Amino acid sequence: MSNLETRPDEQICTAGDAAVGVQLLDARDVPLGGQRAMNVRRTIPQRARSMVGAWCFCDHYGPDDVSRSAGMQVPPHPHTGLQTVSWLFEGEILHRDSVGSLETVRPGELNLMTAGVGISHSEESPEAGRPPLLHGVQLWTALPGSALGVDPHFEHHAELPVAELDGGRVRVFMGSLAVGGQALVSPARTYTPLVGAQVDLLPGGRVELDVDPGFEHAVLVDAGEVTFQGAEVPKDQLAYVAPGLERLVIEAGTSTPARVVLIGGAPFEEDIVMWWNFVGRSHEDVVRARDEWMAQVADAPDGVGTQYAEGAETRRYGRVVGYAEGPLRAPVLPDVRLRPRTRPV
Structure with missing residues (x-):
């Protein structure tokens, strides 16, 4: 999914300061698009x-x-330096x-x-029979510097590993668990x-997950009353825990x-600059990415769209074939230089 904000902020992404216990992150409402705006709840960045x-x-x-x-x-819109992970409920x-x-x-694919x-x-809702x-959720992962030059590619996985437990079900869509x-x-x-996984809990259910202690983890609550590592997590919030844990416990209320959705991984060792739909390492990376996209689009002859x-x-x-409208224009860059922030020490 594109970030359709017309004036996207510079996002300087680092591992963040050390957290003690469970850190709760509020979501902010973001309207995507113009007249056909779709509201999303964004927790990171x-x-x-x-x-x-x-x-x-x-x-x-x-x-x-959507009926x-x-x-x-x-x-159609561009991306660089990342993977898009589309996951539906x-x-x-x-x-x-x-x-x-x-x-x-x-759902489940x-x-x-x-x-x-x-x-x-x-991306579009199918015209008929939908x-x-x-x-659902739209997630991005940043590619490390060693993978920034890989050829673009796409994967669809309809069959993913699932574990049925007394307290619920766990389906892993990225990584391992x-x-x-x-x-x-x-x-x-x-x-x-x-790692990325969906965890469904029965009323009163409890799921224990053995995890890599070198990973940091977070859970996004989509539905129900949830306790994560003993802390209550409100709906739509993201609850974060720092590396060092070997087991995570997620519990549902009784009613x-x-x-x-569980996400986690080894702390990312590179600072990145993320602006609009581009992930780079410097201001110059983002400017070049935007300029090259804008060189591929032009104003329509009738003055409407591109x-x-x-x-x-x-x-x-490249070019997307089959979508009814032309590609999106990139927003105007901010008046300040985009700068990666040094990692907290």
């Missing part, structure tokens, strides 16, 4: 904590009624990209797009040590089921 392992972006949306509207409509999203992928993601040097894609509700004596390993390709410039399909981001 934010000033208090910008990354969890390599995870650098978390948008939580829905449930939205009387066009639903999600995100025109309800609904369907149709993905198109500049490497020729055309895939529908459904993973759409994973690796931007590498550069890719563009669109479910009435759309509900030890659950109930089972090693659950996602087939998705990753570039840093990390209703609960659902959370179209592809001649030869766009052979340039850095």
Whole structure:
């Protein structure tokens, strides 16, 4: 999913200061787009904590009624230096990209797009026969410097490892996780040590997860009353714990089921600059990425919207074929130099 903010802030992403116990991170409401704005609840990046392992972006949306509207409509837009991880609880999203992928993601399935040097894609609610509700999360992981030059590629995984427990169910969509004596390993390709999983809990359910003590972790509460490591976590908030733990405990209240998304990973060792849909290491990286995207789009002849410039399909981001509208223009860069912040010591 694109960050459709028309004036996106500079995001200087580092591992963040050390946290003691459970750190609760509030979500902020962000309207994406213009007249067809879709509201999301964003927990990272934010000033208090910008990354969890390599995870650098978390948008939580829905449930939205898309039966009387066009639903999600995100025109072609670019990405660099990251992986987009699309994960649904309800609904369907149709993905198109500049490497020729055309895939529908459904609940329990993973759409994973690796931007590498550069890719563009669109996302939309299918025109006919789609479910009435759309509900899920859009996550990004930052690529390490060693992977910034990889060729862009796309993966769809309909079959993912699941563990059924007395207290609920755990489905791993990225990385690996030890659950109930089972090693659950996602087939998705990753570039840093990390984990992503959906945990569904029965009323009063308790799930214990054996985790890598070198990882930091966080849980996003989607539904229900949830306690994480003994701390109550309100709905829509992200609860973070620092490295050093070998076991995580997630519990549901007794009245209703609960659902959370677990993310985690080894603390990211590189500072990154993230602006709009670009992840780089410097101001120059972002400026170059924006300039090269804008060289691929041009004002439409009628003065409304944009179209592809001649030869766009052979340039850095390629061309998305099949989406009804032209590509998005990049926002104007801020008047200040984008600077990575040094890591807290």
